[in-house]
Amino acid sequence: MTDEDKKFTAWHEAGHALVNVMLEHTHPLHKVTIIPRGQSLGSTMYLPKDDILNRKRKEMLDIIAVTMAPHRRGNHLRRHFHRRRGRHSAGHANGPRDGHQWA
Numbered sequence: 001m002t003d004e005d006k007k008f009t010a011w012h013e014a015g016h017a018l019v020n021v022m023l024e025h026t027h028p029l030h031k032v033t034i035i036p037r038g039q040s041l042g043s044t045m046y047l048p049k050d051d052i053l054n055r056k057r058k059e060m061l062d063i064i065a066v067t068m069a070p071h072r073r074g075n076h077l078r079r080h081f082h083r084r085r086g087r088h089s090a091g092h093a094n095g096p097r098d099g100h101q102w103a
Contacts, residue, residue: 001036009034009042015070016044025062 001009013032020026027046034042055063 001041005041006034012070013042013044016066019069020044020046020066023062023065025056025059026066 013034017029017032020029027048030045030047032042032044037043
């Protein structure tokens with residue numbers, strides 16, 4: 001993983017973490033890493049305080065916001081990254097799909 005890849009992944013994961021901390025109906029942030037595992041270049045992890053049996057609408061909307069955050073505001077980074085590298089990360093590819101699954 002190049003330094004540029006690490007930097008891009010760090011900004012991406014920071015987007016998830018920042019929005020998670022700012023929203024009211026999300027689980028507490030547990031860990032953020034840019035160490036690649038499988039197809040993932042990094043991950044942001046949350047731990048619920050209690051067992052989850054069902055979710056309220058507000059919680060669902062906040063989960064979607066956290067999932068989509070780096071994708072909505074990171075468009076200028078993505079365009080720059082695409083031009084320079086000609087590719088995108090799995091995080092950017094999967095985020096919109098995951099957000100639509102929650103919706």
